[in-house]
Amino acid sequence: MDAVDTHILNILRDNARISNAELARTVGMAPSAVLERVRKLERKGVxxxxxxxxxPKEVGLSLTAFTFVHVEEGVGTLDTGQKLAALPEVLEAHYTAGSASYLLKLRVSDTEGLAxxxxxxxxxxxxxxxxxxxVLRTLKETSAPAVVETP
Known part of the structure; x- marks a missing residue:
């Protein structure tokens, strides 16, 4: 990855619906060259x-909560985590080190929905x-990390 790939990724992170022609204009390259770079980034899994x-508020899910889950299973066993991750209200499920085995990000309608x-x-x-x-107020929320060029 070079500076152009990094630039392309950051543009797509902010607007994945940008046309290839507009993306090419923004990075100052031919559309065919930009399209090939994007396809290469897709093939590589980037x-x-x-x-x-x-x-979420517009679809009735105005309460966000983070929940630590303590489980009774062997270290490295992810069976319970797979069941937790399958719940539709779970947006993120992380297997963690520390006092709890899992950290979940949840979206529900209200406190009754959380209960x-x-x-x-x-x-x-x-x-x-x-x-x-x-969560009382969200100051920043994104699922796509900023990409910086590595030397």
Whole structure:
């Protein structure tokens, strides 16, 4: 990856719907050269997919919570984590080092929705207990990291 690839990735991170012609104008290259670079980044797995960002509040999911999940399973066993990750309200599921085995990012309608979800989580075999933090205000949220050129 070079500076042009980095520039292309950062443009696509901010607007994945940009046309190839506009992308080429922005980076100062021929459209065919930019298209080949994007395809190469896709083949190499640098670009995994393109997706629409949905405003959670507009679809009735105004409460965000982060939940630590303590489980009773062997170290490195991810069976419970796979069950947690399959829940539709779970946006992120991370296997962690520390006091809890998993950290989940959840989106639900309200505190009642969170209570119901935590009950469902508690019924999953292997879950010992949970500890949740409710988000009051989000200052930054993105799923795509900024890309910087490496020397």
């Amino acid at each position: 670009i995994e997919r393109y997706e629409a960002r949905i405003n 119901q979800l935590l009950q469902r989580i508690g019924r999953i075999e292997g879950v010992r207990d949970t500890n949740s933090t409710i």
